[in-house]
Amino acid sequence: MSIADNLKHVNETIVSACAKVNRNPDDITLVAVSKKKPVADILEAIEAGQQHFGENRVEESTVKIPQVNAQIDLPVTWHMIGHIQSRKAKIIAPLFDVIHSIDSVKLAKKLSSLAEQNEKVIDVLVECNVSGEDAKHGFNGYNWVRNQAVKDHLWQDIETIINLPNLRVCGLMTMAPFVDDIGVIRPIFADLFALREELQTSFKVTMPELSMGMTNDYAIAIEEGATMIRVGRAIFGERQY
Ligand SMILES: *Cc1c(COP(=O)(O)O)cnc(C)c1O
16 A cells, blocks of 8 residues: 555545544644654655644654755645653754644743744644553643642643743644553543633633544544544554664
8 A cells, every 4th residue: 555545545534534423524634643754755645645744753853854845845734743852942943833742831931932032933732641641741631620639730831831922822632542442542532622622711712723543543533523633654654663
């Protein structure tokens, strides 16, 4: 299967997942996760019509993104989806259009002040760990509905980030646990949706984007309200480590 065939298959799956819950496929942004994949694969995907790409490592992005940009006529949109050490904020700020992985107030403040210096506003998503898995980055949102201390802490951090002048908080991002059990994954996506609704009400803001769902679970994520799905292997094949 070529990258173009894979993209076609993923786009068809998006359409059928949307049909199931009466959503418009135009409201879903497919972010093709090209981490660990060569520039040639990215160009092949662009050739097939793909517009959005996700990378997760600073070093890799600084090499690949300028190479891709130099070889295309129309710009594509670059999404940073991996953990960023705040001392590397300066490197990634000019490379990416959307940052999904805001996982600390420190990083958010750093990015906002960099954006201020460059007189721009950066689109960001706040990464929330609603599954409670220790290995995950993101603000702790585990059991926020019942655990008032968790909720208070999360609200305080998100309020700080919303109030930063040069970040536009467009929504939330999460990673589900790596399990096959839909019964485990679905409530996590539903929980992120509910968290977004509650934050919008509390802070009287609109946060239209929900970045959730990967190769194994993007159809479920769409059913639960995802607006951005981050799909790697289903498009580019397995990664070599
Ligand atoms: C690698 C990665 C993905 C894509 O995973 P696949 O299983 O290849 O679809 C999505 N989101 C994040 C944050 C990732 O690091």
